[in-house]
Structures are given as structure tokens and as C-alpha cells.
Amino acid sequence: MLVLGDPGAGKSLLTKLLTARLPAGEFRPLRVELRHTPAEADLQTQLEHALRRATGRSLSWPDWSEAEPGVIPVVLLDGFDELLQAGAQRLDSARHWGYLREVQQFQEREAELGRPLIVIVTSRTVVADHAEIPYHSEVLRLEPFAEPEIERWLDIWNTTNADHFDRHGLHPLSLQAVLPHRDLAAQPLLLLMLALYDAVDNAQHRLHDEELSRTQLYDRLLTEFVRRQAEKDGPMPPPEVAFAVQRELYRLSVVALGMFHRGTQAIRSEETDRDLSALGAAAAGGTGLLFGRFFFVHEAQAIVAEERLRSYEFMHATFGEHLAVRLIDHALQRLAEAASTDPLAPLDDGELYALLSFTPLTDRAQLVQNLRERLEAWPVNEQRAGLVSRLTDLFRDAAWEPAHRTEVAYAPVRKTRACRDAVYEVNLLLITVLAAGAVHASRLVDDRDDLLGEWRRHARGWQAQLSPSSWELLTSTLTLEPCPRELSVAGQVTVADDLRISTTYTPRDHHELRWPERLPELYVSNTADLVRRVMFTADADAELLLHHSYSLLSRFPRATAPEDGEVRSPAELLLTLLVKDVIPPLTLPDLYVRCLNQSGWLPRDEAVPYLEAVLRQLAHDAPSMPDDALALVLSTLHRMATAGMSGLAPVLVELLLPCVRDALGRTSPHLAEVLDSLRVYFDGHDAIHLTLLGHSTYTWQWTGPLYGAEAAHRLDGVLADLDLRETAASRPAALVDLLRLAAELDLGHWLSAHAAEILSALPAEAFGLLRPSDLGPLRAALEKGEYEAEFQEVERTWRGGPTPPAGTPAPRSPGA
Template identity: 40%
Template sequence: MVRPLRYADAVALLGGDSPAVAALDRALGGALLAATGGGVEVVANLLGARTEAVRVGHELVGTLRDRIRGYSRFDRTERLMAAHTVVVITSFFEALNETPLPIDLRAVELTAEDQLRLARTGASERSMVRSLLNAPVPIPGPGMAFETVLECLETVYRQLAADWLAFVGGLAVWDRIDETNQRAVRTALIEAVPGDAKARYEIQYRQLALDAPEFALWAGQQEHQATRRSLAALESALRDLSVGRALDDRRAALARFHRAALTRSVLSERDAPDGVVIPTLLASYIDPDYRVVTDHAGCSPASESLWESAAVATDLATYLAGYLTSAVATEAPMVVLGQPGAGKSVLTRILAARLPAEQFLAVRVELREVPADADVQDQVEHAIRMATGHRISWPDLSGNAGDALPVILLDGFDELLQATGVSQTDYLQRVSRFQEREAIQGRPVAVVVTSRTAVADRARTPAASVLLRLEPFRPEQADEWLRIWNHANEDRWASGGLKALDQATVRRLPDLSAQPLMLLMLALYDADSNALQRQIESDLDEAGLYEQLLRTFAAREVGKGSDGRSDAAIGKMVDDELLRLSVVAFAMFNRGRQWVTEAELDADLKVLPGEPTRQGGLRADLGGGETALGRFFFIQRARAVREGRTLSTYEFLHATFGEYLVARLVHRLMTDLAALERASVGVAFDAGGCKDGLVHALLSFAPLATRGPVLTFLRELATRTRSGPDELAALPVLLFTRLESRTDDGKYAVYQPAPLSAWSRHGRYSLNLLLLATVYGGGVRAGVLFPDAADVVVSWRRYAHLWRAALTAEEWSTVLYAVRVCHRWVDGVRDLTIDLDTEPERPVDPIDLFWMYDVAAMPGGSDGPRGWRSDGTHDLARHVAFTGDAATGIAAQGLEPIFPYLAELALVMVSPAHRDWDRTGTPDPRPRTVLHDLLRLTVARATGTPLDDLSRTYLTLSKALNRWRGAFSAGTSRAARAMVLSHLRDHARELPTADLDEILALLVDGSTRGRDDELVVDAVVDHVAVVRPAADEWAELRQRVEGIVVGSTGRTYVLWLVGLLEAGVRMDAAAIELVSWDEIERQDPRLVARARAAFRLAFDRDLDEEVAVMRSLIGDSGRGRAASAPTRGEHPFEFEAFS
């Protein structure tokens, strides 16, 4: 963020020692110049200085054009910021002067009494001067919406108005006006002045934008061009600023070098079919959309969550023009991020060419070409020599740049990170320190750094840096690019009888066409006989499309030096090229990266098939990686120079190319191995050693599921294989069943793309065989994988634990969502079905405890027993402590609060499918733990979620707690019963009366007195009040509750009595005489108040009078009664009907 410019500094910067500034300083009693120079503060007649401040402000800003003429780019920016600050404060003074007040502040003079009072309140004139001169004025800038500036200004204006109110309120004149006028002053200062000041600011800002176009750029108020190509709007916007002088020879040489890039193409003509025209950068570059983030402290630039709140913007040229003319550009580097092929490098070429050389000294540094271990200055000087041929020191060049602002474009920071293998975590910090040093030396410089998004978090980003991410093409942008492409090649289309590549075809491939370089690749592919359009029209699947794309480009490359060779020979060469590319893809895949170093690739090619032939001649032999990849433009080569050696890494421009090539090689190997197995049973496992060595080498380092498209491509390839589908489906199962006896001839033992132990590789290989079995067989049963197992579930669990241990947490997560495992019964025996999950958002099947505990094999058959208790304590805490498993730990920690009371409920399973356990609702054959049903009720009650099987759930719980109470401790029984009754109090109105009676019969049996009794009363009263059953319908339920309240506490008796009266149940008024009302009122006065209201409503008599009458009839016998319920013999209830 740009540091705010103080009003005092702004006035001094714009006015210098002009008479206007001197006059304002005098009006402020010398405080203005004292503030800017740090001198002594002088108490001024602030009330009389407002008019002078307005006059001086208009004079300084009104002559802005003259005041900024002749300054350099950076000095001009500083003065524009100063003018903006003056406008902010002047607008406030104008609003203050024009707002009517009941007192004339201009006529007020400070008295000695005023001075003393203001000093006591802290609102002295001296403090008010400091507040004005040092107010934090927000500065408009690129990426900050003008509305945001206005919001910030309103806060500033409200604070200034509050300071003025405090100041005026401390004057003696304040006490001489009445309260009405004081209220009018408050309203004017706090509500009217800020709004009026903001409106005046907007008017003056528009005038600033007329005098200096930078203000329009910063506020995003410049007119957008209809066509956004090649950052043309950036150049035109900056040309209007009329800043800068003629270039010297060195700057002119740099400018010529950068400008020449506009006439070149992204690719050389050798990468295109004969006769195809690749448009120049100037003609074909489409300004991409972008997002900007300025507040990124503690966040990873590679994290999608950082960018979600940033809006997509479409005016990149205007934004960059505003950014490079603002002060923030020289504080820290801007970091431009994007995917491979998004156009980051091309952006720096266009930017270097488009920046007006009179205003900006652009230096583009390709980090792949300069020494990686050099400091920033040496890298810049190296780039200057490569561009101009001159050896020029950076201080000499930038110090003599005249009016131009130096702009350094460091392109390819990700290449520096990848190719060197060195942790460059401080590189951006070093760039920021370089900028700081240059600013101190009077040579401010802006820096832009580009990097691939995925590796940007490997370096610490300065807090002041602006992050800008290039967005993929919208369909409309791809359409615009196609129009340019087709226009450049319209002669070829006409002469060759070809169709122009249309929008509909490209839009069928949104992932590829969204990246500019990949869109060019599609266009080149279609330029050769309209191959892309023909394949799209034929509904070729995605695997087929990638196969044809790769074969076409490979054929084009091998055909350049194979004149006279037969079609078969060329086809073999193409196959070899694709084989080598597949090895490259596996080099990345098995290392868990999207890129691979040349040294790593050379090592792999020496071991695996596909090592390229060395070239003869005078030149040094190319490395295997360079030979395999150097000719394919869809593979990006990152380079860096370190200690005189060129270090390289390789990466596919689109990850899907690598994913297809991985699937392609796997499918080829499995097909070949299936053919060998068919030709001679056992040949894959003869005495000489296991012939799946290459498959094992490639598939024992990374799960195929970590890249979802790999499995999708494999499934598509499996549908059109030359081997029979049954053979391919059987092969991975066959290899899986032979794992325990597998041997290896060690041919590929030196292939070690990652340091994994033998057991970890065994786990990964077995998992990949499982995945292949699901791909080729359309799913597989565990019983097929473990044909000799006594219990396939036990065998499956062992392998599942192995896979969980062998994989990283991220890998394990991808497997869980790539595969769907279902528990099944096959002929009364437990089994599992495993298949690829095409609907990962669909929930997994509910847990079947019959299956988990193999209960179907126990006496009682599939109908299941009434219930059973699990063996062992299943102590989750000990399991977590022993295994350290995070997923289980989360579940255990979530249940920890209830486990001391209810853990035993998790060990008892009940089967509601048995006739004795399910009399209501839809039968559900799945057994559930007692704890499960209890928690279902808890959640349903807390969230208000209705349950379709409410009655069944309560009946099952009640029966379990009653019939299995011997399996629970007394504490668990009490806690569980209390929770059920507590829930029942809210659910009773939803239950049939007969079910409620049965539930209570089960729960009350063995119940303790006290709180449980009150819960029972509350539940039944609520049920009766809502359901209003006939007397005979709830007769048994009533008698059951009477049995509870008789002998219970007096409070329980009163709750029952009052609840029924409130529910409208008619009864004999004599029921009240058995209550010790004085005692109850001491315990619960609110309950007695309810009783009075209910009695009045039911009998139209006063409760206290009725009690007095009753006592007079029976003498003093009731006075000494304890607060307890009556005994059975004296219970007086005679229920009739609802009133």
C-alpha cells in the first residue's frame, strides 16, 4: 500500500516557498512549515485559517498543469499525489465554510478561558492543527475502485468533523447558545459536512483527471477500447501524458530491441505445416482477463481460496498503465501469475514494447538466460548486454534515464526455481531490497516478476507486492483469436480446400482452448487437413483426440529428416517418439510433480525403454531428455544458468498431455502382457523371473488415482483394445493374486524416481493393480481378488491398512474419492464390490452392522437377533494414541464429551428388523447401535429436523435400555434414560398415544425419582394438550403417570396438575387441597404463578381463596404437610373431558 501523503507535506511539495504557502503558514501561526520541517508548533487562529486554506488549495491545484510540467515520471507521480491530498483537505474546508451554523466561527476569538478549557479536554487548537496537517489521506491507485476511495474519504471526513465538534464544544461561545442550537451544530458537523465534502471532492477529482490523465487511470474512469489487443490501450493512454525527453543511444537501442518483438510470432515457422501463417504478436495478442490481490499476508499465492474474493477484470492495459504511473509500483515487485501457456512471457514482451520509451526505461530479463546465482543487478546488466551488445552498468543507465521511470521485467521466476533445484525463497525479498536501495539513491524503479502459479508459494512474497493472476480465455476471447488466425490463413484455406477453424469446434475443448498457447496448438493441428474438425464431428472420445494430436505432431517432427523412408518406418519412428514422451510423462508422474529436471529424465531414459539415439557431428551429443523433448513446442523447457552450466527442466504445457501419455503406456504394457499370457499360460511368471518387471517398475511409485484423467483415459482406451476385454480384465486380477509369490529379475532395480521402501512400493503396486482391475473389468469383487481367503473381508482390511500406510494423506484422499467400495452378501457370505466412482458427490452406502460383525452367519439367519453386544471395549482413545490416525482422532475427539457417560451404548447393536423390535413405521433391516439412535434424536431435536421413523426410534431405544440394562452401568442407564426423556418432552406431541404409553412403560421401569419424573410429566402434558385424545384412549397412559406422581415430589405433582389445567382437562378442584402451597412457592414461585392463572381460567375462582376454604374445612391438617405428592389412597383426580 502507498503511504498516505500528509497535507503539510503535500502543500510544501506543490507550493515550495511560494507566497501562497507563506500566507497559509502565517494563517496557521507558523504550524504548516513547522510541521513539514519538524519545528516548534505555534498555536494559531485556526478558526480564521479555513478561508485561507481554501484559497491556497485552489491556487495550488488550479495551476497543476504548470506545476507538473518538466518533471520526470516518478516526480510527476509524487506531485499528483500531493495535489490529490490538497484537494481532499480543501474540499473539507469548503464544506465547513459553506455549511450554515447558528454561530459564526469566523468572528470567534480564543480567550484565555478557551485556551484553558481546550487544554483540559485535549481538543486544543494546537491539537486541531496537528489533526488537519497529519490527516491520513487515502491515495487512489490501480485496483482500488473509486467507490472504495470515497468510502475511505467519508471515514476521514467524519473524523475531521468530530475533531472540529470537539474543538468548538470546548469554546466559551458553546455555553452561550441553547441546546437546540447546539444540536444543530452537531447535526451540521457530523452529518452535513462529511457528505458535502465528499461531493465537492468528486467534482474537483474530475477536474484533476482533466489536468492529469493519471487520475482517470487510477480511478478506472478512462474509456475502454472495444478491442483489447496487444496492450494497445496501455500505449495510447501513456502517450497522452506527454512526459519525457528524447532518448540517448543506449535507451534507443533497448527500445528498438523490445519493439522488434511485436513483429515476431510466438512460434517459428518450422513448428507449423507448410504454408501456414502464424500471426505476429502485434496482430494476435489478446489482452487476457485478470484478478488482483493486494492483501495476501500469510496466504499462499497458489491457493485458490486467496483468489475467490477477487473479481475478474477485463481492462488489463488500463490497469497496468495506472499501476506503472502510481507510487506503489516502486515499493515492491508486482508478481504476475498464470498457468503454463497462459501468456506470462508474451505479456512481458508486449509490455516492454508498448511502454513509451520517453517515459519508461524497460529492461526485460529472461531469467532462464542469465546467471541464476547472480544478484538482481548483475542479472539486469546481463540482459542489457544480450539485448544491445553494450556493457552498461545499471546505475549508469538508470541514473541517466532522464524523465523515464525504469521498469524491470523479470520473466520466468518459476524456471529459476525449477531448474536450479535451489530454494530461492528470498528472491522476491531481494528484488524488494533492490528497489529500496535504488529509491534511496534517487533512482526509483518498478519491477514486474512472472511465475507459474503452482510454484509461486516457494518464495516469500513481500507484503507490499501486488499479485496479478492471468485468467484463462473466455469463449469470446478464443473466438476473437480464431478470427485473427483465420484471417491470416484465409488464402491457405481457399487454395487447399480447407475450412476455417470454427468456434463450435474449439468450444468443444474448453480446457485446451482457454490457454492461448494450447489454442494455437489446436489451430496448427487443424491446419493439416482439418483434422480437429473431422474428429470432433466423428464424436471421437478424448483419448482418441489426444492420440491423434500427439501422433500428428510427432509425425511432423520425424518427417522433417526422414525423406525416402517407408510409411511403416515412419510409423515406427512415431511410435518410438510417443514411447519416449510417455517415459517423460512417467518421470513427472512418479515424482509427484508436473515437471522433471533434465538430469532426472536422462537417468530414467537410460533404464526404461525409449532411450534416444545419440547424434553424431561436430556438436556435443544432446542429452536424452533434450533429444526426446527439444522438438515439441507443447513441452515447455525451463532453463537457468548456474556456475556457467545450463540447467533445464521440462513440463507439458497442459497437464492432460502427460496424463494421457501415462495412461497410453500403461495400456500398451497391459495389452502386451495379456497377449503373452494368452500365448503361453504362465509365461509371465516362468522360472527365469517375473515378466511384469516394467509394469511393476512404473506402477509402484504413485497411485494412478492421483491424476483423475489417467483412469478416465484408461477406461476409454480399454473400450477399443486389440486384445479381448476378458483377457485384459483378467490380467490385473491374475497379477494381484500372485503378489504374495511374486519374484523379480532386478532388471529395473536401478529405476528409483522416488525414495520408497519395498513395502511401500508393494502397497502402491497392489493398489494400482486393483485400479486396473476396476478399469478393465468394470468393477471387481474382493472374493475374486482373494479366492483362497477364509474371510475376504479380513484380507481386504489388511490390504486397505497397507495402502493407507503406504500413501501420503493427499494420495489416500484421492483414492477414497476415485473408488467406490460397497459391502455385499454373496450366497450368505460377506464380500465387497470395488469400482471406479463416477459420482463422488453421491454419499456412500449406510453402514451395515450385520455385515461388519458377520451376524448373518449367526443363529437366527438374516432376520437377525434382537441385539448383541460387541466384544472388547473398542477404546477409541487408545486406538488413536497407538496409531496416530488423524481421521479416527477427529471422530474420537468429537465423541469425547459423551463417552464418559454413554460409551457403552456404542457397543450394543439392536436390529429393528425383527418383528419384536419394529411395530411402527417402515421396516429398516439395518441394525444400529443404541448410541446411534440416541444421537439421531439429539440432532433432530436441536435442528428441528423431522424423522420419518420417530416412533420406531423411540421404541427401539426404550426397549434396548430396558431389556439390555444389564449390559450398561447404572450411570450409563441414568444418563441415557434422562436424554431420551428430555427429547421425548419435545417429540411427544408427534407420537401416537399408544406408542407414547409403551415408551414410557419401558423407560419408567426402574426409573429414579426427581428430574426423570418431571420430564415424563412434561412429555405427557404436551402430548395431551396437542393431540387431545379421548378419555379412553389415554386412560392407561394417565394411570401410568399417576403412578409416577404419586409419592413423587410435591413439585412434580403440581407440574402435572397445572399442566393438565393449562391443557384444558377438567378435574375436581379438590385436587389442589393436598398441596403444601407455601412450600412450593418458596421452591418455585413461577410455578405457583402458573397455578393461579390456570386455576382462575379453569374454575373462575381464586386459588388462594380456594385453598383457604379447603383448609378451614379440614382444619390444620394441611398446614404442616410436607412438599410431597399425595399417596395413592388420597389421590383426588377425576378426569372427565376437555373443557
């Protein structure tokens, strides 16, 4: 069984309780503190080492486990996480990964030898993924306190300490006072920290009344606990106590930042010593004494090759995040104070470069939020404005190796100079944005020639040096928006491009090109060049976008760039239309109008297929459009065709006809005028195509006043031009439409002459295209009983008539 829990959740206490309470006649417990066993040894050696520590004698595991026949040994391996963390520096990772598997194999071997045993391993939850958990293992997690457990804990605390509260005139700690800090109160050890803090002068109650921010709360909590520890060293004057408190907090902050730069929540003792020495804050007596003074720091131990190794972490990750930001904030304050004391003195950013050049602060969202809160607490005066000014100066000079920078030998991780410079620039940018709320790129980069190009060079340099995950987190934290910037040169005001950089993200309804005049013209001949440019950079994001847009680039090279003054290209509008990515304020009719308008300036070889796609989609959308909306779209098409295309290509006329048919079927006065204007595109149009595509009497009559003999003559021509068998096989619906049209035009003689011929050409399944309303004119035109079986099947299908008896053959036309 694997028992998981947070620091202080009670894992070790659980093993002690099991050791004390398991029935002696059934179980024989052996509690093993892994921090005191040789980490590099195999499991049996570790157990025998624990036996020697417990009994003072050397005992073999077989002798101990067989000493009481019939009693099952229960081995409690406490602190597997300490073995993982403290021993990580010396042991092979494979040893850590396979440790639990080794435990399982040990149990299997012992069972085969007739010595079955139970093994329970405890570990902190955060390191559970650093080891392979054997299949079929039982995993138990000690959950954080919920509100009932917190309330019960407080009842016990207040009852136990009632005399203390009475003597000092204090109120018991209430549930309402701790619930605002539920993330701390949910962990027993941190709940104790809150209770101890309140036990002095009801400080926790005052915090509740003041509604402090998280940063202010942590400042007071940690400062109070460090002050208590400093006073334990003996009486000191208040100034010395204050100095000692700040010194200890500085050391803890250095340790916290070292953890962040290393990407871990734990740090080894020698790493801590190295970091503190580099920043001039070495602790007397080493890190063991430093950390041993504070119970909110957890120490992990392991013995490797008879050497005791230690690593440290904060009981709650937020403590480390708070202290790391505290260190950065104080460095910024010193920078601002130096600038205000002597504004003309050269800046020495050696300390800031050392602290900010290893890991982007955006790698941890809580660090960004903590730093924002600290900077917002700065007075809104010249100090904050001066900080922003100094940070922008440092950003501009960062790539030029400032001559006045003091070299600080702080190196928590090994990074190239190029990487450190990139990370430093990124962090300066972030802090500038947090301090100012927003900043314009023109304040940061040289904009005399090409601000956008200069910004792009910086951004690509950062992307080249940061890991993919760091780049993702940076770009999701900072947002860039184009904005105009007014310049006054020799009394003339001009507008230049600029970028506004902030942490505010506004969701987009659609994408607009920021600077369309800077885009290269994309012609078919150089689409391949664009592809080569993207592929050469090996930019996965750009290649993904290219993958999705390649068909558009190839088919509509000029449609991918917007018309002058536009921020949306014809290609982007078409995609929006096809995928129905339409939300207010751009409605569906408006989107059609913009697509049609922008198609007018495309060359004809692109305009025709572009409009094909638009009209195919319109055929689906037209039936659901209101009359005035459809009239707007059709009038825009007519205006565009008249002005830019000298009419519509035949293929476009065919695609337009379903929309016209739908409009004619409405008999709407809103549509009458625009339909009259569209009639010109159908004058002299191939009657066959009109017949095949437009089976409505409205459509037929709209194309011209055809009645009686003239209409019959036109239908004779249509039928003569058709290959009846081929049409019946490929488009049987067209022949059914032709019969229906003759009936609607009351051409009974024409039906009598041709209905049998047409029906004989139809395959049997095509009779399903007929409706009951079609059957009356057909029966009147045919010989009595001709095709009656097929007609009755149509009626049965539509009207739900009785099902034919089983075995009844399918109806067949007389000509079949």
C-alpha cells in the first residue's frame, strides 16, 4: 500500500499509530524511517539497518521475520519522498523510479519462501510521479481538511488553550477568521501556523477585519515567525531584531528563488550554501541551522555511502513563491532608490541581472500575480514612474553588455550567455508592464527605421532561447495590440505604427491583419517562396497555420491579402462564411455582402471560383434568410457583377438559380425589384439547365411569359436535346421535375404525348421521387392502369397505406 499526503498531513503519525495499535498476536510491525537508512542499499539491507537502529543488535531479516510463527510482519517504510529528494544528487534515477517495484518483488520472493509480509510506504503527493507504482497496488491519499475537519481542529485548539486565552484577554480562533485562507487551513501543519500567529494578540482576527491581500498576509505571517525565532537567540535591541529578521527573510528568499530557477520545490543543502555565498548571505553554521529554525520548512534526509544528504522545501509552495518575489521586489526598490538619489549616475544592474537572467518569471503564474500585487503597493508617484523609466533603459541596453554592471557569481543553473540575456530581457519587459500597466514597444526598441521589424527580431531571439513551454507561457501572459502613435516632426503630425504591450487579453471575434500594407504580395508564382520561408525557420506554429491555409494560398493567392484600407482578406471572410464562425456584430447577410464586395477586385481567374464557393453556400443559407436580408445579398451580387465582372459566368448563373427559385417562391415585394434586375443573367440561358435546376413554375414563368403552345414547343426542345437514358440514370429528378412542370403549366396534351416515354426511361427506384399530387395529371395522360402499381406504391409510402402481403413482387414499369 502507498500512502500519499501533503507535508504535515499525518503520514508519519499514521505509521506510528499502526506500530502501536496493530494486534500483537496477528501482526509484527517494523517502522523504517528511510531518512536514516542507506539510500543506495537494497531493501533487505535497509530493513536490517532499521532493525539494528531499533534493537542495537545486528539481526538478519529472515531471523526476525521467522521469530514469531503465524504472525505477519508489517513493514512501514516512512518517507519515500525523502529518499527521492535528498538522495537524488547521488543515486541513479533508475533506482528511484524502480524502488516500489523492488518492494513488490521483495514481497513476492518472501511469499514464495513462506514468509509473507505487508508493506506500507508513505510519500508526499508531489513526488509520487517520480516513481513507478506497481500494478494492483493500493493507494491511499490523506485528504486535506475540509470545513468540518477545520472546525473540529479549532474546537480542540481553543479548548486546549482556553487558559492561555483567558490570561491574555484573547478571543478563541474562529472558523470565520481562517476560512479566507482555506488553502493554508486545509493542511494541518499550516493551520497550526495560523493558530500560533493568532495566539499572540489575535492577529488572525485583525487580518480578517483588514481584508489584506495574500501578499500582505504572507508578509506578516513569515515576518512574525522569523521575529519569534530571532528573539529566541537572546535579548536584542529592537533595531537588531529588525535587522536579524530582514537578514533571515533575505536568506530564505534566496533559497526560494534558487528553487524556482532550478524548476523544483526542493533544494539540496550544498546548492543552498552556494547560492547564499554568491549573494553575500552565507548562514553561520550552514543551511541545516538556517532551516532547522523554521517549522514551515521541510527537511528531507537520506544517507548515501555513509554520508548524510539533506534537501529542503517550504511546507507550502506559496511560501516559496512569496519569498522569491519578495527578493526581486527589494532589488527593484534598491534600483529605484539609487536612480532617485543620483539620476545621472550610470546604472549598475548586476544584482538584478543575476536574479532575473535564468528563468522567465512567467513560468510560474503565481509569481507574476505576487509581483503585480507588490508593484501595485508602491506609491503612485515619481518612484514608480522612475522605476519604469529605469527598466526601459535597462531593456534597451541589455544586449550591449553594460559597462557599469557588477559581475555577481550567482549561477543556480548553467545557461549560455545568449539564453541569460534573452531571459533577462523578457523579465525586464514583464516587470515594466506590471509596473506601468501597459507599455508601448517604441519605448523599448529602436524605432527610427522599422519598429515592427526590430520588435520581431527581439521576439524571435527570445523564442530561439526559451524552451517551448516557457515561450508558450510568456506569450499567454503578455498581449500585443497594434495601436497608432502620433509623431510631431517639424510641426507636422504624422501617425506611425506602434505596439501596446499589456497583460490584458481581449477575446477576438475574428482576426484582423494588423499592418496589411506590410504584407508581401502573394501571387501563384511566389507561393512556393512563402512556403520555403516558413519551412526554413522550422517554426512549428507557422507550419501548422500554413498547413491549414495552403489550399487557400494556392487557389486564391491574391485573395489572401486584403484590399487597401481593409483589415480582413477575402480568403479569411470566405473561411468564416464556410465554417459559420459568425457572431455579432457581424451578421450572416453582412458577411455575404463583404465577401461579394471584396471579390470585385480579384482577377477573374480567382473571382469566378471564389464566387462559386460563396454561391454554393448561399444556396444552403438563402431559405433561412429574411426577405430583406436575401434582397440585400442578391442586390450586392448584381452590383458587383455589373461593375466589376461584366456579367456572371454560366457556372455562376447555375449556382444562383436555386437562390432565385427560393426568392420567387416567397412572392415577396421586398424581393420583386432585385429579382427583376437579375433576369438579365438568364435571358437566352440554356433552357435545359433552367429545367434541370429550376423545377418551380415561378422560376419557369420568371424567365419569360411561356404559356400554351409556346411553352409546349419549348419543352419539346428540351426533351429533344436530352439523352433520355443517360439523364434517367444520372439525374432522374430532372425528368420528374420536367413532368411536374408540364402539369403545373397545364400542358395535358404534351404529357399525353411524352409521359409514357419519360416514365419508361426511369429506373424503378426513381418512382420514389414522385409525390401523390403528381399522380392525377399522369393517370389522365396515360392508358388506364398503366404504371398503376408504381403509383399505388407512391401513395402507400406518402400516406401510410397497408403494406403489401409477403411475397408480393416489386412493381415494374411496362417497359422494364
